[in-house]
Amino acid sequence: MYxxxxxxxxxxxxxxxxxxxxxxxxxxKFNNIxxxxxxxxxxxxxxxxxxxxxxxxxxxxxxxSRTELEALVNDIEESFKNIIHSFKFEKxxxxx
Numbered sequence: 001m002y003x004x005x006x007x008x009x010x011x012x013x014x015x016x017x018x019x020x021x022x023x024x025x026x027x028x029k030f031n032n033i034x035x036x037x038x039x040x041x042x043x044x045x046x047x048x049x050x051x052x053x054x055x056x057x058x059x060x061x062x063x064x065s066r067t068e069l070e071a072l073v074n075d076i077e078e079s080f081k082n083i084i085h086s087f088k089f090e091k092x093x094x095x096x
Contacts, residue, residue, distance in 0.1 A: 002048065002060035008073065008089040010055035010080075018083055019053040025079035026051060047072065055080060055087070 023040055027033050030049075034041045038053040047061035049072075057076055064072070073089065080087040 003062050004064075005058065005060050006069070006073075008057040008059070008076070008091075011088045011090050014055060014084050014087065017053065017055065017080075021083045022051075022079055025082050026076070029075050029079060049076070051076065055089075057089070 019038065023033075023035060026040060026042075030042045030044060032042050032044065039050055041050045042048065046063055047059055049057060049059045051057050059069075059072065061069070073091070077087065077089055
């Protein structure tokens, strides 16, 4: 069980998001990816995350420092930005 959770949503809707390309980016950064088509899941030590085809991300974690959490969010966001350069998450209030 994880004690903490954050959810990230894209700042806008990206109609032409090529999720297969995003999955390739995610797979290069994380191991143990489970691919369910429109959703990918991974469990990595202190955290688990799910990412769907419209850019919604849920991160479940136990003991990540603020710095580690920010780095994780930035890695995920960067995976989307490599496909859609203007991509960004709504980050207000997620890292308090």
